[in-house]
Amino acid sequence: MSAAPSERPFANIVDGPIDPSALLARVGDAGDGAVLLFLGTVRDHADGRSVSGLHYEAYREMAAEVLRAIAVEAAERLGTDRVAVVHRVGELAIGDVSVAIAVSSPHRAQAYEASRYVIEEIKQRLPVWKREIYLEGDASWVRGHDLTVEPAGVPPAAPAGRATRAR
Amino acid sequence: MQVRTLFFAGYRDALGTGSLEVDLPEGTTVGELVLRLRSRGAPFDRLPAVPAVAVNRTLVRGDARLVSGDEIAFLPPVAGG
Numbered sequence: 001m002s003a004a005p006s007e008r009p010f011a012n013i014v015d016g017p018i019d020p021s022a023l024l025a026r027v028g029d030a031g032d033g034a035v036l037l038f039l040g041t042v043r044d045h046a047d048g049r050s051v052s053g054l055h056y057e058a059y060r061e062m063a064a065e066v067l068r069a070i071a072v073e074a075a076e077r078l079g080t081d082r083v084a085v086v087h088r089v090g091e092l093a094i095g096d097v098s099v100a101i102a103v104s105s106p107h108r109a110q111a112y113e114a115s116r117y118v119i120e121e122i123k124q125r126l127p128v129w130k131r132e133i134y135l136e137g138d139a140s141w142v143r144g145h146d147l148t149v150e151p152a153g154v155p156p157a158a159p160a161g162r163a164t165r166a167r
Numbered sequence: 168m169q170v171r172t173l174f175f176a177g178y179r180d181a182l183g184t185g186s187l188e189v190d191l192p193e194g195t196t197v198g199e200l201v202l203r204l205r206s207r208g209a210p211f212d213r214l215p216a217v218p219a220v221a222v223n224r225t226l227v228r229g230d231a232r233l234v235s236g237d238e239i240a241f242l243p244p245v246a247g248g
Binding site: 040063087143145 | 176177180221226242244
């Protein structure tokens, strides 16, 4: 996979395993001094219960559009086009990567902020649902965030208290 | 006019179906569609009175008017990441 500038920022919903190296290859520039990779992974517990795996479901077409919009917003806010994000759907086992975000920028503060922006917006806006499968054999949909309609053309406001806002 | 409704995750489980073709009068709003579905009784009354709805992949308010061929998705609270 090449990191053609025309594919920046990059966003995709995939069914199979995520290759973090391939994602890293989509960012980076001679002028960058910071490259940041975030991996969201499946953990083995939730609310005191042992989890054996997760099932992710997406409204595929809309999720692809929303994920691209989030990547573009992160790029616009930070003045860099070097943002790449992939979200996996389907059956995932403990330790599997469900989401990967690669960002690069001249300085680390921008990279951290862009990466944090992408993951927080994913959790707020991406039409993806997660079903926890427990060790005992039962399963349940994870209670998530209510989707709200934003006025057209206005970027979503950052929730109060978000830790990574620039000072 | 005919529209296509989509139900995801917990909504699909509750309704026992992921999609449904629905016939509606011209000019029906999203809110009116929700009312019509819920008034069918079980299991449709398990949909929230004011669910998050996307029309053709864009979130809309209840007063949005539908047109023939629209794809109307009922979206439970999301849990990606």
